[in-house]
Amino acid sequence: MASIFTKIIKGEIPSYKIAENDQCFAFLDINPLAKGHTLVVPKKEIDYLFDVEDELYRLLFTFSKQVAKAIEKVIPCERVGIAVLGLEVPHAHIHLIPINSIYDIEFSRPKLKLSEEEFKDIASGIRQEYEKINQ
Ligand code: AMP
Numbered sequence: 001m002a003s004i005f006t007k008i009i010k011g012e013i014p015s016y017k018i019a020e021n022d023q024c025f026a027f028l029d030i031n032p033l034a035k036g037h038t039l040v041v042p043k044k045e046i047d048y049l050f051d052v053e054d055e056l057y058r059l060l061f062t063f064s065k066q067v068a069k070a071i072e073k074v075i076p077c078e079r080v081g082i083a084v085l086g087l088e089v090p091h092a093h094i095h096l097i098p099i100n101s102i103y104d105i106e107f108s109r110p111k112l113k114l115s116e117e118e119f120k121d122i123a124s125g126i127r128q129e130y131e132k133i134n135q
Helices: 004-010 054-076 116-133
Strands: 019-020 022-030 038-043 081-085 092-101
Touching: 004 022, 019 054, 019 116, 022 054, 022 092, 022 116, 038 054, 054 081, 054 092, 054 116
Parallel strands: none
Antiparallel strands: 019 022, 022 038, 038 092, 081 092
């Protein structure tokens, strides 16, 4: 069965999309640790990040860098942190999280509750920056 992220990539279930290229896709995490918390996934459905073949692995990290540069333009933060867990969704993904302290990337703490409007505004701001940087 297709993963929930494959369904998002195919547009079968909604997401707050940030950007995509031929092989990768980025969208807001629905249970964010911080405003701008983004997931970057390969379109090819592979469970474990370290099973992703080298070329796609490099593309995924290059794309993550481009997305992170857009996030930091929109969300005030000291830097964009990066984390990989994969304990919940068996489709490789990278978390990009705006952080100001170690606490901001603590996955066991309560997640933010954002309204649909807030998610839309954040996604649209980051998307516009991504497009500006990568036009
Ligand atoms: P993990 O697999 O442990 O890295 O966690 C999966 C992440 O995916 C969690 O942070 C979830 O909030 C996020 N997530 C799960 N379903 C969705 C969805 N439909 N849209 C956006 N993010 C999701």
